[in-house]
Amino acid sequence: MKILVPVKRVLDFNLKPRVKADGSGVDLANVKQSMNPFDEIAVEEAIRLKEKGVATEIVAISIGEAKAQDTLRTALAMGADRAILVTHDGVAEPLAVAKILKAIADEEQPGLIILGKQAIDDDSNQTGQMLAALLGWAQGTFASKVEVSGEAVNVTREVDGGLETVALKLPAIITTDLRLNEPRYASLPNIMKAKAKPLTQKSPADYGVDMTPRHETLNVSEPPKRQAGIKVASVDELVAKLKALGVSA
Amino acid sequence: MKTLVLVEHDNASVKDATLHTVTAAAKLGEVHLLVAGSGCAAVADAAAKIASVAKVHLAEDASLANQLPENVAPLVVALMADHDAFLASATTTGKNIAPRVAALLDVMQISDIIALDGPNSFTRPIYAGNAIAKVKTSDKKLVITVRGTAFDKAATEGGSATIETVSGGMAESGLASFVSAELAISERPELTGAKVIVSGGRGLGSGDNYRELIDPLADKLGAAVGASRAAVDAGYVPNDYQVGQTGKIVAPDVYIAIGISGAIQHLAGMKDSKTIIAINKDEDAPIFQVADIGLVADLFQAVPELTQKL
Numbered sequence: 001m002k003i004l005v006p007v008k009r010v011l012d013f014n015l016k017p018r019v020k021a022d023g024s025g026v027d028l029a030n031v032k033q034s035m036n037p038f039d040e041i042a043v044e045e046a047i048r049l050k051e052k053g054v055a056t057e058i059v060a061i062s063i064g065e066a067k068a069q070d071t072l073r074t075a076l077a078m079g080a081d082r083a084i085l086v087t088h089d090g091v092a093e094p095l096a097v098a099k100i101l102k103a104i105a106d107e108e109q110p111g112l113i114i115l116g117k118q119a120i121d122d123d124s125n126q127t128g129q130m131l132a133a134l135l136g137w138a139q140g141t142f143a144s145k146v147e148v149s150g151e152a153v154n155v156t157r158e159v160d161g162g163l164e165t166v167a168l169k170l171p172a173i174i175t176t177d178l179r180l181n182e183p184r185y186a187s188l189p190n191i192m193k194a195k196a197k198p199l200t201q202k203s204p205a206d207y208g209v210d211m212t213p214r215h216e217t218l219n220v221s222e223p224p225k226r227q228a229g230i231k232v233a234s235v236d237e238l239v240a241k242l243k244a245l246g247v248s249a
Numbered sequence: 250m251k252t253l254v255l256v257e258h259d260n261a262s263v264k265d266a267t268l269h270t271v272t273a274a275a276k277l278g279e280v281h282l283l284v285a286g287s288g289c290a291a292v293a294d295a296a297a298k299i300a301s302v303a304k305v306h307l308a309e310d311a312s313l314a315n316q317l318p319e320n321v322a323p324l325v326v327a328l329m330a331d332h333d334a335f336l337a338s339a340t341t342t343g344k345n346i347a348p349r350v351a352a353l354l355d356v357m358q359i360s361d362i363i364a365l366d367g368p369n370s371f372t373r374p375i376y377a378g379n380a381i382a383k384v385k386t387s388d389k390k391l392v393i394t395v396r397g398t399a400f401d402k403a404a405t406e407g408g409s410a411t412i413e414t415v416s417g418g419m420a421e422s423g424l425a426s427f428v429s430a431e432l433a434i435s436e437r438p439e440l441t442g443a444k445v446i447v448s449g450g451r452g453l454g455s456g457d458n459y460r461e462l463i464d465p466l467a468d469k470l471g472a473a474v475g476a477s478r479a480a481v482d483a484g485y486v487p488n489d490y491q492v493g494q495t496g497k498i499v500a501p502d503v504y505i506a507i508g509i510s511g512a513i514q515h516l517a518g519m520k521d522s523k524t525i526i527a528i529n530k531d532e533d534a535p536i537f538q539v540a541d542i543g544l545v546a547d548l549f550q551a552v553p554e555l556t557q558k559l
Contacts, residue, residue, distance in 0.1 A: 229541035
Protein backbone atom coordinates (compact mmCIF):
# COMPACT_ATOMS: atom_id res chain seq x y z
CA MET A 1 0.00 0.00 0.00
CA LYS A 2 0.93 3.61 -0.38
CA ILE A 3 1.33 5.82 2.72
CA LEU A 4 1.00 9.60 2.73
CA VAL A 5 2.85 11.55 5.42
CA PRO A 6 2.10 15.27 5.73
CA VAL A 7 4.91 17.21 7.42
CA LYS A 8 5.07 20.78 8.72
CA ARG A 9 7.99 23.16 9.02
CA VAL A 10 7.96 24.81 12.44
CA LEU A 11 10.21 26.71 14.82
CA ASP A 12 12.82 24.23 16.03
CA PHE A 13 11.59 22.60 19.24
CA ASN A 14 14.79 23.50 21.10
CA LEU A 15 14.26 27.22 20.62
CA LYS A 16 12.23 29.45 22.86
CA PRO A 17 9.71 31.44 20.82
CA ARG A 18 10.04 35.23 20.88
CA VAL A 19 6.85 37.24 20.66
CA LYS A 20 7.11 40.20 18.28
CA ALA A 21 6.94 43.59 19.95
CA ASP A 22 3.98 44.70 17.81
CA GLY A 23 1.90 41.75 19.02
CA SER A 24 1.41 40.36 15.52
CA GLY A 25 2.86 36.94 16.21
CA VAL A 26 5.99 34.97 17.00
CA ASP A 27 9.22 36.10 15.35
CA LEU A 28 10.31 33.50 12.78
CA ALA A 29 12.85 35.63 10.93
CA ASN A 30 16.38 34.22 11.02
CA VAL A 31 15.61 31.40 13.44
CA LYS A 32 16.13 27.70 12.87
CA GLN A 33 13.07 25.89 11.61
CA SER A 34 12.76 22.11 11.48
CA MET A 35 10.27 19.35 10.92
CA ASN A 36 7.53 19.24 13.56
CA PRO A 37 8.71 16.49 15.99
CA PHE A 38 5.41 14.57 15.82
CA ASP A 39 5.70 14.54 12.01
CA GLU A 40 9.18 13.02 12.27
CA ILE A 41 7.57 10.20 14.25
CA ALA A 42 4.99 9.86 11.45
CA VAL A 43 7.70 9.62 8.78
CA GLU A 44 9.57 7.05 10.87
CA GLU A 45 6.45 4.92 11.32
CA ALA A 46 5.78 4.94 7.58
CA ILE A 47 9.39 3.86 6.90
CA ARG A 48 9.11 1.04 9.42
CA LEU A 49 5.92 -0.17 7.72
CA LYS A 50 7.77 -0.14 4.43
CA GLU A 51 10.69 -2.05 5.95
CA LYS A 52 8.20 -4.65 7.20
CA GLY A 53 6.82 -5.03 3.68
CA VAL A 54 3.44 -3.51 4.59
CA ALA A 55 3.96 -0.31 2.62
CA THR A 56 5.31 -0.03 -0.91
CA GLU A 57 5.64 3.72 -1.34
CA ILE A 58 5.85 6.73 0.99
CA VAL A 59 4.82 10.17 -0.23
CA ALA A 60 5.71 13.14 1.98
CA ILE A 61 3.58 16.27 1.62
CA SER A 62 4.02 19.78 2.94
CA ILE A 63 1.84 22.84 2.66
CA GLY A 64 3.61 26.11 3.33
CA GLU A 65 6.19 28.54 2.08
CA ALA A 66 8.86 27.50 -0.45
CA LYS A 67 11.33 26.74 2.35
CA ALA A 68 9.15 23.83 3.39
CA GLN A 69 11.08 22.09 0.62
CA ASP A 70 13.91 21.63 3.17
CA THR A 71 11.51 19.77 5.46
CA LEU A 72 10.43 17.54 2.59
CA ARG A 73 14.09 16.82 1.75
CA THR A 74 14.55 15.73 5.36
CA ALA A 75 11.62 13.32 4.98
CA LEU A 76 13.12 12.03 1.72
CA ALA A 77 16.51 11.61 3.38
CA MET A 78 14.89 9.62 6.19
CA GLY A 79 13.34 7.28 3.63
CA ALA A 80 10.26 8.73 1.90
CA ASP A 81 10.17 7.99 -1.84
CA ARG A 82 8.83 11.22 -3.27
CA ALA A 83 7.37 14.52 -2.14
CA ILE A 84 4.65 17.03 -2.95
CA LEU A 85 5.08 20.66 -1.96
CA VAL A 86 1.94 22.79 -2.01
CA THR A 87 3.34 26.29 -1.86
CA HIS A 88 1.38 28.84 0.14
CA ASP A 89 2.65 32.00 1.80
CA GLY A 90 0.70 33.08 4.83
CA VAL A 91 -1.43 31.22 7.31
CA ALA A 92 -2.46 27.67 6.44
CA GLU A 93 -5.20 26.68 8.89
CA PRO A 94 -5.82 23.02 9.73
CA LEU A 95 -9.19 23.01 7.91
CA ALA A 96 -7.68 24.31 4.66
CA VAL A 97 -4.72 21.93 5.00
CA ALA A 98 -7.11 19.02 5.52
CA LYS A 99 -8.98 20.00 2.34
CA ILE A 100 -5.76 19.99 0.29
CA LEU A 101 -4.74 16.66 1.80
CA LYS A 102 -8.16 15.22 0.94
CA ALA A 103 -7.72 16.25 -2.69
CA ILE A 104 -4.26 14.66 -2.75
CA ALA A 105 -5.62 11.48 -1.12
CA ASP A 106 -8.34 11.29 -3.78
CA GLU A 107 -5.61 11.33 -6.44
CA GLU A 108 -3.08 9.09 -4.71
CA GLN A 109 -5.45 6.51 -3.14
CA PRO A 110 -3.22 5.67 -0.14
CA GLY A 111 -3.96 2.88 2.35
CA LEU A 112 -2.82 4.99 5.30
CA ILE A 113 -2.18 8.63 6.04
CA ILE A 114 0.03 9.15 9.08
CA LEU A 115 0.22 12.64 10.63
CA GLY A 116 1.69 14.14 13.77
CA LYS A 117 -1.01 14.60 16.41
CA GLN A 118 -0.26 18.30 16.68
CA ALA A 119 2.19 20.89 15.43
CA ILE A 120 4.24 22.49 18.18
CA ASP A 121 3.65 26.01 16.84
CA ASP A 122 -0.12 26.47 16.93
CA ASP A 123 -0.81 23.37 19.09
CA SER A 124 -4.14 22.93 17.26
CA ASN A 125 -4.34 19.12 17.22
CA GLN A 126 -6.96 19.11 14.44
CA THR A 127 -5.65 18.26 10.97
CA GLY A 128 -5.72 14.44 11.17
CA GLN A 129 -9.21 14.28 12.64
CA MET A 130 -10.48 16.81 10.07
CA LEU A 131 -8.94 14.88 7.21
CA ALA A 132 -10.55 11.66 8.48
CA ALA A 133 -13.93 13.43 8.54
CA LEU A 134 -13.54 14.84 5.01
CA LEU A 135 -12.50 11.46 3.61
CA GLY A 136 -15.09 9.54 5.64
CA TRP A 137 -12.32 7.31 7.03
CA ALA A 138 -11.62 5.88 10.47
CA GLN A 139 -9.11 7.67 12.72
CA GLY A 140 -6.63 6.37 15.26
CA THR A 141 -5.37 9.44 17.09
CA PHE A 142 -2.48 9.75 19.60
CA ALA A 143 -1.05 6.40 18.54
CA SER A 144 1.61 4.62 20.58
CA LYS A 145 1.40 1.32 18.62
CA VAL A 146 0.34 0.51 15.06
CA GLU A 147 -0.23 -3.01 13.72
CA VAL A 148 -1.46 -3.54 10.17
CA SER A 149 -3.06 -6.90 9.42
CA GLY A 150 -4.89 -7.50 6.18
CA GLU A 151 -7.61 -4.93 5.59
CA ALA A 152 -7.43 -3.47 9.09
CA VAL A 153 -5.05 -1.66 11.39
CA ASN A 154 -5.02 -1.92 15.17
CA VAL A 155 -4.03 1.33 16.82
CA THR A 156 -3.18 1.63 20.51
CA ARG A 157 -3.95 5.17 21.63
CA GLU A 158 -2.57 7.16 24.57
CA VAL A 159 -5.68 8.42 26.35
CA ASP A 160 -6.04 10.38 29.59
CA GLY A 161 -6.89 7.26 31.59
CA GLY A 162 -4.20 5.01 30.09
CA LEU A 163 -4.27 3.13 26.79
CA GLU A 164 -7.07 2.23 24.39
CA THR A 165 -6.90 -0.02 21.32
CA VAL A 166 -9.20 0.38 18.34
CA ALA A 167 -9.44 -1.60 15.11
CA LEU A 168 -9.78 0.56 12.01
CA LYS A 169 -10.86 -0.42 8.54
CA LEU A 170 -8.36 0.61 5.86
CA PRO A 171 -7.83 3.12 4.41
CA ALA A 172 -7.44 5.03 7.66
CA ILE A 173 -5.88 8.03 9.37
CA ILE A 174 -3.32 7.69 12.16
CA THR A 175 -1.95 10.53 14.27
CA THR A 176 1.23 9.93 16.21
CA ASP A 177 2.02 10.39 19.89
CA LEU A 178 5.48 10.67 21.40
CA ARG A 179 6.12 7.07 22.23
CA LEU A 180 5.21 5.46 18.89
CA ASN A 181 8.87 5.26 17.87
CA GLU A 182 12.18 7.09 17.95
CA PRO A 183 12.83 8.72 14.58
CA ARG A 184 16.10 7.91 12.86
CA TYR A 185 18.65 10.47 11.76
CA ALA A 186 19.22 10.75 8.05
CA SER A 187 22.70 9.57 7.08
CA LEU A 188 24.91 11.74 4.90
CA PRO A 189 24.68 9.42 1.86
CA ASN A 190 20.88 9.40 2.22
CA ILE A 191 20.83 13.20 2.46
CA MET A 192 22.75 13.30 -0.82
CA LYS A 193 20.44 10.73 -2.44
CA ALA A 194 17.35 12.66 -1.28
CA LYS A 195 18.36 15.55 -3.51
CA ALA A 196 17.64 13.39 -6.55
CA LYS A 197 14.27 12.08 -5.36
CA PRO A 198 11.21 13.55 -7.13
CA LEU A 199 9.54 16.61 -5.60
CA THR A 200 6.41 17.95 -7.28
CA GLN A 201 5.39 21.59 -6.78
CA LYS A 202 1.72 22.48 -6.59
CA SER A 203 -0.48 25.33 -5.41
CA PRO A 204 -3.70 25.32 -3.37
CA ALA A 205 -5.51 26.46 -6.55
CA ASP A 206 -4.47 23.19 -8.24
CA TYR A 207 -6.69 21.47 -5.68
CA GLY A 208 -9.43 24.10 -5.75
CA VAL A 209 -8.93 24.99 -2.07
CA ASP A 210 -9.62 28.48 -0.73
CA MET A 211 -6.91 29.33 1.83
CA THR A 212 -8.65 32.41 3.26
CA PRO A 213 -8.25 32.03 7.04
CA ARG A 214 -11.37 31.74 9.17
CA HIS A 215 -9.49 32.98 12.20
CA GLU A 216 -8.08 36.45 12.54
CA THR A 217 -5.25 36.79 15.05
CA LEU A 218 -6.01 39.95 17.00
CA ASN A 219 -2.96 39.87 19.20
CA VAL A 220 -0.13 37.62 20.38
CA SER A 221 1.46 38.37 23.72
CA GLU A 222 3.91 36.93 26.22
CA PRO A 223 2.30 34.87 28.96
CA PRO A 224 2.36 36.36 32.45
CA LYS A 225 5.82 35.73 33.87
CA ARG A 226 6.22 33.70 37.01
CA GLN A 227 8.64 35.24 39.43
CA ALA A 228 11.33 32.95 40.70
CA GLY A 229 10.71 32.47 44.39
CA ILE A 230 12.94 31.69 47.30
CA LYS A 231 15.35 28.89 48.01
CA VAL A 232 15.23 27.09 51.31
CA ALA A 233 18.35 25.61 52.82
CA SER A 234 16.98 22.49 54.48
CA VAL A 235 14.15 20.01 54.52
CA ASP A 236 13.04 21.43 57.90
CA GLU A 237 12.56 24.84 56.31
CA LEU A 238 10.63 23.27 53.43
CA VAL A 239 8.38 21.42 55.88
CA ALA A 240 7.63 24.70 57.66
CA LYS A 241 6.76 26.40 54.35
CA LEU A 242 4.53 23.51 53.32
CA LYS A 243 2.72 23.58 56.65
CA ALA A 244 2.18 27.32 56.23
CA LEU A 245 0.54 26.54 52.89
CA GLY A 246 -1.74 24.05 54.62
CA VAL A 247 0.03 21.07 53.07
CA SER A 248 0.74 18.38 55.62
CA ALA A 249 -0.24 14.86 56.46
CA MET B 250 -26.58 31.66 21.59
CA LYS B 251 -27.43 28.00 22.13
CA THR B 252 -24.45 25.83 23.03
CA LEU B 253 -24.05 22.06 22.99
CA VAL B 254 -21.48 20.56 25.38
CA LEU B 255 -20.21 17.00 24.96
CA VAL B 256 -20.47 15.25 28.33
CA GLU B 257 -17.51 13.04 29.16
CA HIS B 258 -18.48 9.96 31.05
CA ASP B 259 -17.88 6.24 31.49
CA ASN B 260 -21.58 5.35 31.04
CA ALA B 261 -21.90 5.71 34.84
CA SER B 262 -20.90 9.20 35.96
CA VAL B 263 -20.03 12.65 34.60
CA LYS B 264 -16.28 13.38 34.44
CA ASP B 265 -15.06 16.56 36.12
CA ALA B 266 -13.61 17.89 32.86
CA THR B 267 -17.17 18.49 31.65
CA LEU B 268 -17.97 20.72 34.64
CA HIS B 269 -15.21 23.14 33.62
CA THR B 270 -16.47 23.16 30.04
CA VAL B 271 -20.03 23.92 31.18
CA THR B 272 -18.71 27.06 32.90
CA ALA B 273 -17.14 28.20 29.62
CA ALA B 274 -20.30 27.40 27.64
CA ALA B 275 -22.49 29.35 30.10
CA LYS B 276 -20.48 32.48 29.22
CA LEU B 277 -21.57 32.06 25.59
CA GLY B 278 -25.27 31.40 26.16
CA GLU B 279 -27.84 28.72 26.91
CA VAL B 280 -26.19 25.42 27.83
CA HIS B 281 -27.38 22.12 26.40
CA LEU B 282 -25.53 18.90 27.09
CA LEU B 283 -25.11 15.80 24.98
CA VAL B 284 -24.83 12.50 26.80
CA ALA B 285 -23.95 9.95 24.13
CA GLY B 286 -23.36 6.40 25.25
CA SER B 287 -24.93 3.07 25.98
CA GLY B 288 -26.93 2.38 29.14
CA CYS B 289 -26.06 5.84 30.38
CA ALA B 290 -29.41 7.19 31.63
CA ALA B 291 -27.84 7.72 35.08
CA VAL B 292 -25.28 10.04 33.49
CA ALA B 293 -28.10 12.10 31.96
CA ASP B 294 -29.84 12.31 35.36
CA ALA B 295 -26.64 13.61 36.98
CA ALA B 296 -25.99 15.97 34.05
CA ALA B 297 -29.47 17.47 34.38
CA LYS B 298 -28.61 18.60 37.94
CA ILE B 299 -25.52 20.58 36.88
CA ALA B 300 -26.07 24.28 37.55
CA SER B 301 -27.01 26.47 34.57
CA VAL B 302 -27.86 23.58 32.23
CA ALA B 303 -31.13 24.06 30.31
CA LYS B 304 -31.46 20.77 28.48
CA VAL B 305 -29.80 17.36 28.27
CA HIS B 306 -29.90 15.42 25.02
CA LEU B 307 -29.63 11.72 25.80
CA ALA B 308 -28.47 9.54 22.93
CA GLU B 309 -28.28 5.84 23.80
CA ASP B 310 -27.12 3.29 21.29
CA ALA B 311 -24.70 0.38 21.29
CA SER B 312 -22.64 2.23 18.66
CA LEU B 313 -21.96 5.01 21.17
CA ALA B 314 -20.71 2.83 24.03
CA ASN B 315 -17.02 3.63 23.49
CA GLN B 316 -17.24 7.22 22.22
CA LEU B 317 -15.78 6.31 18.85
CA PRO B 318 -15.49 9.58 16.90
CA GLU B 319 -16.65 7.90 13.69
CA ASN B 320 -20.02 7.26 15.40
CA VAL B 321 -20.29 10.28 17.73
CA ALA B 322 -19.38 13.04 15.23
CA PRO B 323 -22.33 12.50 12.84
CA LEU B 324 -24.70 12.57 15.84
CA VAL B 325 -23.24 15.89 17.00
CA VAL B 326 -23.47 17.29 13.48
CA ALA B 327 -27.18 16.39 13.35
CA LEU B 328 -27.79 18.14 16.69
CA MET B 329 -25.83 21.21 15.57
CA ALA B 330 -28.70 22.07 13.22
CA ASP B 331 -30.34 23.53 16.36
CA HIS B 332 -27.24 24.83 18.17
CA ASP B 333 -24.78 27.63 17.53
CA ALA B 334 -21.68 26.36 19.32
CA PHE B 335 -20.25 22.93 20.14
CA LEU B 336 -17.88 22.71 23.09
CA ALA B 337 -15.80 19.77 24.25
CA SER B 338 -13.14 19.51 26.94
CA ALA B 339 -9.55 19.60 25.69
CA THR B 340 -9.06 16.02 26.87
CA THR B 341 -8.09 13.06 24.71
CA THR B 342 -11.81 12.36 24.21
CA GLY B 343 -12.72 15.93 23.26
CA LYS B 344 -9.65 16.38 21.06
CA ASN B 345 -10.52 13.17 19.24
CA ILE B 346 -14.12 14.11 18.46
CA ALA B 347 -14.34 17.92 18.12
CA PRO B 348 -12.15 18.42 15.00
CA ARG B 349 -14.08 15.67 13.23
CA VAL B 350 -17.29 17.57 13.99
CA ALA B 351 -15.71 20.87 12.89
CA ALA B 352 -14.65 19.52 9.49
CA LEU B 353 -18.10 18.03 8.86
CA LEU B 354 -19.61 21.45 9.64
CA ASP B 355 -16.93 23.23 7.56
CA VAL B 356 -15.82 25.16 10.65
CA MET B 357 -12.28 26.01 11.76
CA GLN B 358 -12.09 24.81 15.37
CA ILE B 359 -10.78 27.02 18.16
CA SER B 360 -8.59 24.71 20.24
CA ASP B 361 -7.85 24.79 23.94
CA ILE B 362 -9.37 28.15 24.89
CA ILE B 363 -8.41 29.73 28.21
CA ALA B 364 -10.72 32.77 28.02
CA LEU B 365 -13.73 34.14 26.19
CA ASP B 366 -13.26 37.72 25.04
CA GLY B 367 -16.51 38.16 23.11
CA PRO B 368 -19.09 36.14 21.18
CA ASN B 369 -16.49 35.20 18.53
CA SER B 370 -13.21 36.10 20.21
CA PHE B 371 -11.16 33.75 22.31
CA THR B 372 -7.78 33.49 24.01
CA ARG B 373 -5.66 30.38 23.57
CA PRO B 374 -2.07 29.40 24.28
CA ILE B 375 0.25 28.60 21.37
CA TYR B 376 3.88 27.41 21.29
CA ALA B 377 3.40 25.32 24.44
CA GLY B 378 2.09 28.34 26.31
CA ASN B 379 5.11 30.47 25.46
CA ALA B 380 2.78 32.83 23.63
CA ILE B 381 -0.86 33.72 24.14
CA ALA B 382 -3.03 34.43 21.08
CA LYS B 383 -6.32 36.26 20.89
CA VAL B 384 -8.27 35.08 17.86
CA LYS B 385 -11.55 36.07 16.26
CA THR B 386 -13.44 33.62 14.09
CA SER B 387 -15.61 34.42 11.10
CA ASP B 388 -17.40 31.05 11.20
CA LYS B 389 -21.16 31.19 11.81
CA LYS B 390 -21.13 28.11 14.01
CA LEU B 391 -18.45 27.60 16.64
CA VAL B 392 -16.52 24.46 17.52
CA ILE B 393 -14.37 24.90 20.60
CA THR B 394 -12.25 22.81 22.94
CA VAL B 395 -11.81 24.12 26.47
CA ARG B 396 -8.79 23.94 28.76
CA GLY B 397 -10.24 22.84 32.10
CA THR B 398 -7.71 24.57 34.33
CA ALA B 399 -8.80 27.98 33.00
CA PHE B 400 -12.45 27.68 34.08
CA ASP B 401 -13.96 26.83 37.46
CA LYS B 402 -16.12 23.75 37.85
CA ALA B 403 -19.88 24.22 37.51
CA ALA B 404 -21.82 23.08 40.58
CA THR B 405 -23.09 19.52 40.32
CA GLU B 406 -26.34 20.45 42.10
CA GLY B 407 -28.91 23.16 41.58
CA GLY B 408 -29.88 22.59 37.98
CA SER B 409 -33.14 21.05 36.82
CA ALA B 410 -32.71 20.58 33.10
CA THR B 411 -35.17 18.65 30.99
CA ILE B 412 -33.90 15.41 29.47
CA GLU B 413 -34.77 14.86 25.84
CA THR B 414 -34.14 11.49 24.23
CA VAL B 415 -32.42 11.68 20.86
CA SER B 416 -34.07 9.33 18.38
CA GLY B 417 -32.14 9.74 15.13
CA GLY B 418 -28.59 10.21 13.88
CA MET B 419 -27.17 7.15 15.60
CA ALA B 420 -25.57 4.42 13.55
CA GLU B 421 -22.58 2.11 13.47
CA SER B 422 -20.17 3.62 10.95
CA GLY B 423 -18.59 0.28 10.14
CA LEU B 424 -15.22 2.07 10.06
CA ALA B 425 -13.85 1.42 13.52
CA SER B 426 -14.39 -0.81 16.50
CA PHE B 427 -13.27 -0.80 20.10
CA VAL B 428 -10.83 -3.59 20.96
CA SER B 429 -9.64 -3.04 24.52
CA ALA B 430 -8.61 -0.52 27.13
CA GLU B 431 -5.94 -0.62 29.82
CA LEU B 432 -7.06 2.08 32.19
CA ALA B 433 -5.11 2.90 35.30
CA ILE B 434 -6.98 2.22 38.51
CA SER B 435 -5.79 4.32 41.39
CA GLU B 436 -6.93 5.19 44.88
CA ARG B 437 -5.27 8.55 44.49
CA PRO B 438 -6.98 11.73 43.26
CA GLU B 439 -7.15 12.29 39.52
CA LEU B 440 -4.21 14.30 38.21
CA THR B 441 -6.24 17.01 36.49
CA GLY B 442 -8.44 17.72 39.52
CA ALA B 443 -6.00 17.26 42.41
CA LYS B 444 -5.21 20.01 44.94
CA VAL B 445 -1.69 18.69 45.49
CA ILE B 446 0.48 16.89 42.94
CA VAL B 447 3.81 15.18 43.54
CA SER B 448 5.62 14.76 40.25
CA GLY B 449 8.84 12.90 39.50
CA GLY B 450 11.39 13.20 36.74
CA ARG B 451 14.44 11.59 35.25
CA GLY B 452 16.44 12.47 38.38
CA LEU B 453 14.77 9.53 40.12
CA GLY B 454 16.79 7.15 37.97
CA SER B 455 14.34 4.23 37.90
CA GLY B 456 10.72 3.15 38.25
CA ASP B 457 11.57 1.45 41.54
CA ASN B 458 12.97 4.68 42.92
CA TYR B 459 9.83 6.48 41.73
CA ARG B 460 7.64 4.07 43.69
CA GLU B 461 9.89 4.15 46.77
CA LEU B 462 10.19 7.94 46.95
CA ILE B 463 7.26 9.62 45.18
CA ASP B 464 4.43 7.28 46.15
CA PRO B 465 4.91 7.50 49.97
CA LEU B 466 5.12 11.31 49.86
CA ALA B 467 1.98 11.49 47.70
CA ASP B 468 0.16 9.08 50.00
CA LYS B 469 1.07 11.12 53.06
CA LEU B 470 -0.27 14.30 51.43
CA GLY B 471 -3.28 12.72 49.75
CA ALA B 472 -1.76 13.97 46.51
CA ALA B 473 -2.01 12.86 42.91
CA VAL B 474 1.14 11.63 41.21
CA GLY B 475 2.60 12.88 37.95
CA ALA B 476 5.76 12.71 35.91
CA SER B 477 7.83 14.49 33.31
CA ARG B 478 8.03 13.19 29.74
CA ALA B 479 11.58 12.00 30.41
CA ALA B 480 10.36 9.76 33.24
CA VAL B 481 7.55 8.34 31.08
CA ASP B 482 9.82 7.81 28.07
CA ALA B 483 12.30 6.01 30.33
CA GLY B 484 9.51 3.67 31.39
CA TYR B 485 9.44 4.62 35.10
CA VAL B 486 5.66 5.19 34.98
CA PRO B 487 2.84 4.82 32.40
CA ASN B 488 1.83 7.52 29.89
CA ASP B 489 -1.21 8.71 31.85
CA TYR B 490 1.20 10.21 34.45
CA GLN B 491 2.66 12.70 31.97
CA VAL B 492 2.30 16.42 32.69
CA GLY B 493 3.21 18.80 29.87
CA GLN B 494 2.44 20.34 26.51
CA THR B 495 1.35 17.03 25.06
CA GLY B 496 0.34 15.30 28.27
CA LYS B 497 -1.98 16.61 30.95
CA ILE B 498 -2.37 20.27 31.80
CA VAL B 499 -2.66 20.74 35.56
CA ALA B 500 -3.07 23.67 37.91
CA PRO B 501 -3.16 22.38 41.50
CA ASP B 502 -2.75 24.50 44.62
CA VAL B 503 0.65 22.92 45.18
CA TYR B 504 2.87 21.19 42.61
CA ILE B 505 5.95 19.45 43.97
CA ALA B 506 8.49 18.74 41.22
CA ILE B 507 11.13 16.22 42.24
CA GLY B 508 14.13 15.50 40.05
CA ILE B 509 12.51 17.41 37.17
CA SER B 510 14.81 19.80 35.31
CA GLY B 511 11.96 21.87 33.85
CA ALA B 512 11.98 21.61 30.04
CA ILE B 513 9.61 24.14 28.45
CA GLN B 514 7.34 21.30 27.36
CA HIS B 515 6.94 20.28 31.01
CA LEU B 516 6.50 23.84 32.29
CA ALA B 517 3.69 24.26 29.72
CA GLY B 518 1.68 21.67 31.62
CA MET B 519 2.08 22.97 35.18
CA LYS B 520 3.12 26.61 35.30
CA ASP B 521 -0.39 27.76 36.23
CA SER B 522 -0.13 25.90 39.55
CA LYS B 523 -0.65 28.23 42.52
CA THR B 524 2.53 27.24 44.30
CA ILE B 525 5.39 25.35 42.69
CA ILE B 526 7.97 23.57 44.83
CA ALA B 527 11.09 22.10 43.30
CA ILE B 528 13.64 19.70 44.70
CA ASN B 529 16.64 19.21 42.44
CA LYS B 530 20.35 18.78 43.01
CA ASP B 531 21.23 21.06 40.09
CA GLU B 532 20.86 24.63 41.27
CA ASP B 533 20.86 25.88 37.65
CA ALA B 534 17.92 23.68 36.63
CA PRO B 535 15.28 25.78 34.79
CA ILE B 536 12.60 24.50 37.16
CA PHE B 537 13.96 26.93 39.79
CA GLN B 538 13.09 29.86 37.51
CA VAL B 539 9.39 29.14 38.00
CA ALA B 540 9.45 27.58 41.46
CA ASP B 541 8.10 29.56 44.41
CA ILE B 542 10.08 27.46 46.83
CA GLY B 543 13.21 25.63 45.80
CA LEU B 544 15.41 23.18 47.63
CA VAL B 545 18.78 22.37 46.10
CA ALA B 546 19.46 18.91 47.47
CA ASP B 547 19.99 15.27 46.65
CA LEU B 548 16.46 13.99 46.28
CA PHE B 549 17.42 10.53 47.57
CA GLN B 550 18.08 12.08 50.98
CA ALA B 551 15.67 15.01 50.94
CA VAL B 552 12.51 13.21 49.84
CA PRO B 553 12.48 10.46 52.51
CA GLU B 554 13.28 13.10 55.13
CA LEU B 555 10.44 15.29 53.85
CA THR B 556 8.01 12.37 53.87
CA GLN B 557 8.99 11.50 57.40
CA LYS B 558 8.80 15.06 58.80
CA LEU B 559 5.50 16.10 57.26
